[in-house]
Amino acid sequence: MAVHASKTVIYAALLGNTLIAISKYGAAWLTGSAAMLSEAIHSTVDTGNQALLLYGLKRAARPADAEHPLGHGLQLYFWVFVVAVLIFGVGAGLSLYHGIEKVRHPQPIENAYVSYIVLGLAIVFEAAVWVVAFREFRRSQGDFGWVSAMRRSKDPVVFTVLLEDSAAMLGLAAAMAGVFLSQALDLPVLDGVASIIIGLILATTAAFLAYEAQSLLTGEAIAPETRADIRRIAAAESGVAGINEMLTMHFGPREVLVTLSLEFADQISAADVENAVSAIERRIRMAHPEVLRVFVEAQSLLAHRTAALARLPQTADARGRNLVEAPSGTATNQRLR
Structure with missing residues (x-):
């Protein structure tokens, strides 16, 4: 997904959440509603988050050094x-x-009409931002479901804003229900219950984002179909006798590293190997522009297996010996993607 598209989504969310947060704090002060205060805190956190995402995009765009x-x-x-x-x-x-404090010490909501006005306006603003984020997300979703598309995406900016806004919409609904029911049933404790529900919505959203972020941060491979296509490109090159190993890693949404260990036919010259390597790199980049760096190692299958065994712990080597003795062409290291 293009960086300018990500920034458009963030700017829209930043403006919307800033206006919403100001109005919610005013409503919380006038009404004394815990749910409204929770929503104001939620919008403040979202505003800060958008600023951090913009900062992250700026830092990530710096050139290599x-x-x-x-x-x-x-x-x-x-x-x-x-x-x-x-x-x-x-x-x-x-x-x-x-x-929890409001549940323990419930107090009636004052000037509830203010809450309804502010929450109604907030829903309109959040819905507008959500639509912007959703449209950008749909461009990269393909045929996958929501959760699957988010988990496959290597650009976390748009789906982060989309998740935040989805959580915000659910939180607004909970706040509106809390204010209404606490008045209609004369049970101020329900306002506190609504605040707890908002907290649980945010906690669930944060847990999903943290899980996806740590997976990307610790080095995710490219999509399986892309890996398969890169293997096909390498194997189709004249002189390539086999693929010993391929490793891939995302260093950013559109910054991919690919390393290949290839076995070349014994009869070809060193110059032919160099030409084949250059052709493989060129064709991979043409087919997959997100691949910025390709490193190719020319190595026999036996040499590759020996090097792989040298990297294994000394205690592991019944399994290692089996790998060395495996027939030519079998998988050499199932841990590697």
Whole structure:
């Protein structure tokens, strides 16, 4: 997904959440509603999160240098993880705290009409931002379901904003229900219950984001179909006798590293190997522009297996010996993707 599209979604969310947060704090002060205060905290956290995502995009866009020769793309994944921690620690934590306090010490809501007006406006603003994020998300969703598409996506910015706004819409519905039921049933405790529900919604959202961010941060491979196509490109090159191993890793949404260990036919010359390597790199980049770096190692299958065994712990080597003795062409290391 293009960076400018991600920034458009973030700017829309930043503007919307700033306006919403200001109005919610005013409503919380006038009404004394715990649910409204939780929603104000939620919008404040979301506003800060958008600022952090913009900062993450800026940091990730820096060019490679001597200290970071493969670029700074992982910075984006780090800041998404920080966003998840903030949602959980600040948003969910404070909402649960205020909700529990309101359940323990319930107080009637004053000027409830203010809550209805602010919540109604907030729903309109959030819906507008959600539509912007959803349209961008749909462009990369393909035929996959929501959760599957989010888990496959290597650009966390848009689905982070989409999740935040989805949680915000659910939170607004909970706040509206809490205010209405606490008045209609004369049970102020329900306002506190609504705040607890908002906290649980935020905690669930944060847990999902944290899980996805840590997976990206610790090095995810490219999609299986892309790996299969790169294997096909390498295997189709003249002179390639076999693929010993292929490793891939995302350093950013559109920054992929590919390493290949290839066995070449014995009869071809060193110049032919060099030409084949250059052709493989060129064709991989043409087919998959997100692959910025390709490293190809020319190595026999036996040499590759020996090197793989040298990397294994000394205690593991009944299984290692089996790998060495395996017939030519069998899988050499099932741990590697």
